[in-house]
Each structure stands twice: as C-alpha cells, then as structure tokens.
Amino acid sequence: MSRKNDLKFGRGKSVTLLTIVGFIFLYTPIIVLIIYSFNYSRFSSTWGGWSLQWYYKLFDDSSMWLAIKNSLLIGIVSTIFATILGTMSALVIKRFVFKTKTLFTNLLFVPIVIPEIVLGILLLLLYNLIKLELGLTSIILAHITFSIPFVTLVVLNNLKNFDSTIEEVGMDLGATPWQIFWKITFPNISTGILAGALLAFTLSIEDFTITFFTSGPGATTLPLKIYSMIKFGITPEINAISTLLVLFTTIILGAMYFILNKQEKKILT
Amino acid sequence: MDTSSQNNLLYRSSKYYLLLPSYFWVIVFFILPLILLFTISFASKQTYGGYEINFHLDNYARAIDPIYLKIAIRTFFYSITTTIFCFLLGYPIAYYISFTDGFKKVVLMFLILLPFWTNFLIRVYSWNTILGSYGLINSSLISLGVIDTPFDLLNNYISVNIGLLYGELPYMVLPIVASIDRIDRSILEASSDLGASKYYTFFNVTLPLSMPGIISGVVFVLIPTLGQFVIPDLLGGNDSFMIGNIITNQFIVVRDWPFGSTLSVYMMGFVMIPLYLYLRYSKLSLNSVIS
Amino acid sequence: MKIYLFVFLLIIGCSKKNENVLYVYNWSDYIDETVLTDFEKEYGIKIIYDTYSSNEELLAKLQAGSGGYDVIFPSDYMVTIMAQNFLLEELNIKSLTNLKNIDSLFLNPTYDPEQKYSIPYTSGLTGIAYRTDLVTDEIDSWKIFWNAKYKNKIMLLNDMREVYAMAFKILGYSVNDTDPIHLAEAQKLLIDQKKYLKKYESDMSKDFLLTKEASIIQQWVGDSYQIMEQDSNIAFVIPKEGSIKFTDNICIPKGAKHKENAEKFINYLLRPDIAARIINVISYSMPNLAALPMVNDEIKNDKNIYPDEELIKKYEFVLDLGEYTSTMEKAWTELKSY
Secondary structure: OHHHHOOOOOOOHHHHHHHHHHHHHHHHHHHHHHHHOOEOOOOOOOOOOEOOHHHHHHHHOHHHHHHHHHHHHHHHHHHHHHHHHHHHHHHHHHHOOOOOHHHHHHHHHHHHHOOHHHHHHHHHHHHHHOOOOOOHHHHHHHHHHHHHHHHHHHHHHHHHOOOOHHHHHHHHOOOOHHHHHHHHHHHHHHHHHHHHHHHHHHHHHHOOHHHHHHOOOOOOOHHHHHHHHHHOOOOOHHHHHHHHHHHHHHHHHHHHHHHHHHHHHHHHO | OOHHHHHHHHHHHHHHHHHHHHHHHHHHHHHHHHHHHHHHHOOEEOOOOOEEOOOOOHHHHHHOOHHHHHHHHHHHHHHHHHHHHHHHHHHHHHHHHHOOOHHHHHHHHHHHHHHHHOOHHHHHHHHHHHHOOOOHHHHHHHHOOOOOOOOOOOOOHHHHHHHHHHHHHHHHHHHHHHHHHOOOHHHHHHHHHOOOOHHHHHHHHHHHHOHHHHHHHHHHHHHHHHOOOHHHHHHOOHHHOOHHHHHHHHHHHHOOHHHHHHHHHHHHHHHHHHHHHHHHHHOOOHHHHHO | OHHHHHHHHHHHHHOOOOOOEEEEEEEOOOOOHHHHHHHHHHHOOEEEEEEEOOHHHHHHHHHOOOOOOOEEOOEHHHHHHHHHOOOEOOOOHHHOHHHHHEOHHHOOOOOOOOOOOOEEEEEEEEEEEEEOOOOOOOOOOHHHHHOHHHOOOEEEOOOHHHHHHHHHHHHOOOOOOOOHHHHHHHHHHHHHHOOOEEEEOOOOHHHHHHOOOOOEEEEEHHHHHHHHOOOOOEEEEOOOOOOEEEEEEEEOEOOOOOHHHHHHHHHHHOOHHHHHHHHHHHOOEOOEHHHHHHOOHHHHOOOOOOOOHHHHHHOEEOOOOOOHHHHHHHHHHHHHHO
16 A cells, blocks of 8 residues: 555655645735734734733634625525526536537636636626626626536536436435435535535635625625725735635634544445 | 326426526626626726726727736736746645545644645735845744845735735645545555656656646636635735736726626626637546646 | 435535625725725625725726626716616615705715716826926926936826826817817827837826836826835825816616615715714715814815816816717727727
8 A cells, every 4th residue: 555655656756845845925915914914013013022912903803704794604605506506507417418519518618718807897887787786696607607606616526426316216215306316415515505505605715806896885705805905004914814714724624624524434434 | 097107207396496496596796797797898997997898999998008918928927937846846745635534634734734725815925024134034034143134024925925825725636635635555566566766656656646636726726716805915915916917907996897897797708718729639528627 | 325415515615605795896095994804894794805906907897797896986987877877776865865965066076966876986187296306397287298307217197097187188179179180199299108118007106106117107186196105215296287076986786686785885975974984095086074073184285176167177086988988998998909
C-alpha cells in the first residue's frame, strides 16, 4: 500500500517547495488580516497595541447585522429553489433522452462559463424591462439562476453511481413515480442533493459581482457591505468581520468533516 | 390498463414535469435577457440615460476604437498571465495534495478550501496592508536597510495581477486535485515497473491523464478573470483598468446602457466562440468540461 | 412538505414591509451618525442608510430601478436634471416648519426656482488636500497636479464634472463650457496629466492621503477638514483659478414609499441644533442661520468653509449641459481608458 506514494512518482523537492510557497502565498494575507483586526490603531501602517474595540464596534453596527440577515435569507431561499430545480434537471438528464437534450444541457450550463459581470448585466436589463424593483427578490432570483447549474452538476455526478434498474424494479412492483422518487431515488442521492445545496448556499453567501448589479435599497448583503466598508472608509472593522468569517468557515468545514466521517464509519460498521 | 403500466406512463411523462420548470427558468432568466442585450447594443442612449430602440452599429464601431482595444488587450493579457501562473503554482500544489494520504490530506484540502470559502473581497483587500508604501513589505525592507524609498507596489498593475492570481488560485488547484485523484495508481506503478524514470512517468502518464482537470482549471480561471472589475477597482490604479471596469462604469455611472451592452456582447462572443469551437472539435459536451 | 410550508411562511413573515422605516441615500461621510440614532429614538422610525460618491451614480441607481429610497441628496445641477426627468416628488413645504431657519439667499435658487423639489443641505467648494510632510512646494494652483515631482502620488476625484472643471479653469474657460474645441483642449491637458496620476478616486483617496499612498489629492472642502482633524500634517488650499462650488440638497425621489417619514426627517435636519451638530462633524457649511451660534468657532471662522464674497467669485455652480452631457461623458470614458 505504501508503495503507491513512493517518491518515485510522488513529491520531489521542487514540488514540495512550490507547495510551501503556495500556501505561504495563500495564507499570509489572511494571517495579516487577522492580526491587524486586533490593532488599536486605525491604520495598518502603525501598530497601536492589542485591542478588541473593532469587534465591539462590529457588534454595534446595525447595518452589518442587516447585511448578515439579508445574506442568510437570500442564501436559504435561493438554495431551496435552486436545489429543487437543479435536482429535477439532473434527474431528467440522467433518465431520459429527448429531442432538445443537448441544447438544454448546454443552455443550462452556459451561465457558469460566462463571466459573472455579463450575467449580472443580463439580469439588470431584464429587471429593468419588467420593471421589477431591485431589492431582495431581484437578488434571490439572480442567485437561483446561477446556482441551478451547479446543483445539477453535483447531483448528476452523484447519479452516475446510482443504478436506475432499481427504479424499474420499483415500477414493476407497482409503485407510483412519486413513491419511487421518495423511497428509492432520494435516499440514494441524498448526499448529492445535500452537497449541491451546500454548494448553492456557499455561492449565494459569497457572491459579489451578480449581487452588485441586482441589489437595491435595504437589500445589502454581506459582500456588498464589506465592499462599501472598504470603499468608504478603511477601518479594522473590516478585519474583524473577516476574522469572524474565517472562524465561521473553519467551524463549518470542521463540522462537515466530522459528520461525513461519522457517516462513513456508520457505513463501514 | 393495470397499475404498473399506468405508473410506467406516469413515470415517462414525469419527463416533462421535471424538464419544464428548468427550461422555463433558463429561457426567462437567460435567453430573454440575452436577446435584450443584443437589442440594446444596437440602440441609442438618451440624453440622461435610458435607451431608445433603433438600429445602428455605432456602438460596435466605437468599441473597437484603439482606446478600448488597448484595455481589451490588457485584460486578455492579464487573464492569460494569471492563468499561466495559477497553473505553474497550482499544479504542483494539487500534485502534492493528491499524493498525500490520510489525515494530512484532509488538513491540506481544508487549507485549500478555506480561502475558497472565505469572502473574496476580504482576501483582495488584505493586500492593501501588505503592498502599501508603508505596508508590510516596504516597512520591513526599509527597516532592514535594503531600500531607502518604498517600492510602488499598490494601485498599479503589480497589485492587480497579484490580486488576480491570489483570487483564482484555488479554482485551479481543486479541479486538478480531483483529476489526479482519479488516476489509477496502478498505472503509475506499472509505468515505473517497466523502467520509466519519474520524469518520464510524469510527462507521459500523469500529466496527460490529468488533462481534464487542467482544462477545467483553465476554464475556471481564464474566463472569470476576463470579466473582473472588483480587483482593479480596489487594488488597481490608472494603468490597470480592465474591460470589466469600463462596462461597469457604463451601467453604474455614465448610464450608457447601449454601449455597455455592446461591450458585453463582445465579451461574451470572445468567451463563447472559442469555447464552442473547442467543444465542437473535441466532441465534448459542456458539462463534461465543467465536472 | 410541511417543512417547505413553514419555511415559506417564515420568509413571508420576514419580508413584510415595515411601515416605520426610512431609506436614506446620501454622500459618504456626509452626516453625523448620532443624529441618525437620535432621530430613530425620537420618532420611532428605523433608518436604513446607504451611500454613494457621485451625482451620476445616484442618477444611475434611480434610473436602474432602485425606487426604494425615500430621501436623496443630489447636487444643484442634478436637481434640475432629475426634476426634468420626473424623478422627484414635489415637497410639501408646509410640513417643513423649520425651513424658516434657512438663509433666504439660498431659497428659490436657479436650479429649483419655485422651491418645489429640494431643500438646501450643505454648500462647499472643491480644492486641494495635501500632506505638508511630503510636499515641498507651495501649492496655490491646480497646475501642481502636473508636477513630475509628485508622480504617482496624485489622485483626482472620480467625478467627470470636477475633473473637467479643473481643466477648464486652468485654460480660462467656464466650468459649463460647451464648446467641443475647448473640450478637446481640456482632454489633451488631462491626458497629459495621466502620466502623474495614480488613480481617479473619490472614496478611498482620503484614506490614501492618510496612509501616505498619495501626497496630493483633489478633494471637497469638508471631507478634507475631516481628515485634517486626524492628521495635523494634512492641509487644504483653494487654488487661485477657482473651480466648482456646489449646494447639495435634500430631495424625495418619485414614488418614495415613506414620504411622510421623509418629510419628518427633512424637517429634523433643518433644526438648528441638529444642523449645527452635523456641520461640526462634516465641516461643510449649511445655509441654516439659526444653527450658526452653535457651530464651532474654528469652522465658522474658516474662510474655506464659510467663504467670503471674494472667494466665491472665482467659483461657479455646475449647470446641466443637456445634450452636451453625452459628448462629455464619451470624452470621460475615453480619458479613463487612456
């Protein structure tokens, strides 16, 4: 077993070196960010001693809480719809052959290969045409639009391992399509659906470009709030919220790992 | 009809129930706006913004004026450079991670995913602290006596390209890791058993087999970078605007929607045409490239 | 199934329109935040506050369909443009009992002769803010921005009218010049300036001056004074050629959903104590005579903030240029792309 990772085709010195350089490159800004969130001085050019004042300020900032609330609301709603539509698309692509199948598949996935700015502008033009006021709804619709392809992709991947003959057996035994979906298909692809939903949620929380073009008054999301904080006055409050986000992400990833690990262990025993 | 063939029929017709909502969504939220984009690109701007529908090619001619072409070329250049550097740095990282085992691998994957999941803007903004005239790099170099006056590292093409590389690196690493992971290790073993040196194995076995991952990585770095505008906006200066900034400006400030639409059409064409040709040539479908 | 219903209801509940809310869209750093919290406490109305950095951005936002704002702060010429394009609500002047505090000189201005759409908020001038510890020359003219010594340490406002006004004044023309030949001259001058320019930036330039990324910036008077308070090495000067003077106004966009709340807010801002508090924080003058006694002496007596006749003569109001605006905007887009 250990032969597989022999130095023969594994990691030579240059690969290891580049990897270390890469990780230093990736993490220096993040570490700097975290350290300066505790800087008493407002400016990163001077160090004023350790302080938690920016965290306190953050806590008091009501527009920040509004942004967080908006991001979560948009994230949850868009994830629900994107997951449903994405799963449906994946099922159709896997199960059936139909006339416009390649067209449909390509159309479905094009939104993720074009630059986000184009998609943002497309939606802005649409909303302007149908006179939809920019706000939470316009953002949610936009997020669903770019999340559907990703969910479809993840679920499709998962469906590859799913042998649909078991569905046919179910049909022969007289189950309705709905029963087949819930009792047979769903349990088997639930990890895929969950992964897809998680991906959709992450994309929504993170998104800046598309939200930038489709948001309106009072519908600021966390990325937009951070952008305006950067533009309109650099304070370590930004560092503070960044540190908290890093912490939050670490916890989520860690939790996911433990849950997945437990699931695996369950299956093995 | 008995229940099972009734159900069979229902099952087969479920095709339409499953298909229609997504089709509808794609048409309304993508095809329709696309048509709108084309229409507006031929329209004219009204005095204070807004557009009136008529048909003329002025915007298309204006967009290829040398001034804008210069920016387009610069954008393309930045994107290519970023992609190349992402690959040069990202492939070794992916290679290293893929050939790691057990918990260490989990930790490394976590370390790659964390920036990916941390807010993009924050990661870009943090370069301000590092690259500023009195930021980390310059302060340390000055206090060590290496230089007298600070290097001009911020608000120019240097900071923009660093920012681009930084933002896109995880998107190159992740697909390649997945791709190398899928390579059957016994093939590599067989290669070395047959006497190949590790370089030979790498260039003739590993690298070609990881091609799908590389292509995904390239697609996910090159294309988004072409449309970037936040990084030049926050980290860039006069010499480093990208076409995304010009387009954003048309919609957010100058209110010349027709011209902005024309530029967007050009951008889409620039991205889609090579992609289409590539897919045609290699007979792949879009989703296989992405997955 | 039940879960979806529950989530659906939750969403509906969360998005129910709150009647006691006010959406304000203002320039950045243009108010005293404590004034907002006091308003919320006194009237029980929650304020949601967004900011922008140019009149054009404000216009673009309103045109793009962000109809959700209740209070906006356009500059003089922008009031004319918006009124012409039916983007403003007519104000219920009778409900603004504190209007009497405003200097009558500022009422019924050329950009709103019947005082139908706007209430004057602040007045100011554009000048040059710079670091005394990094600049060795005397600054008295816009031409300093063409000085090679300060290459890459210069920032201009990311504002079309401001930048062209500066060029026009150097060439001896009016800021409202509509001669394409003059525009071409100005363009040539500005393209030449780009050699020394670090960035066109309105928002972050103040911070860049503070962190020494920039040494000289084009900046509005009040914003400059705000950072002067934070660093004694920063100074402000009015260039001899003059430039733009502006009056920013409070308006209610058409279709605002909380018009009554907006009027209460406007009336609140006109109170002498409130106005004085704002002036003392943002360092801009207001035509609010009743507030004057409560304004700090350093601000009251500063000729840059409360300029005298002599100074005002060199400055001009920006006027709407109608069709010509498009010509200028094209030139601006080109200038930024060079």
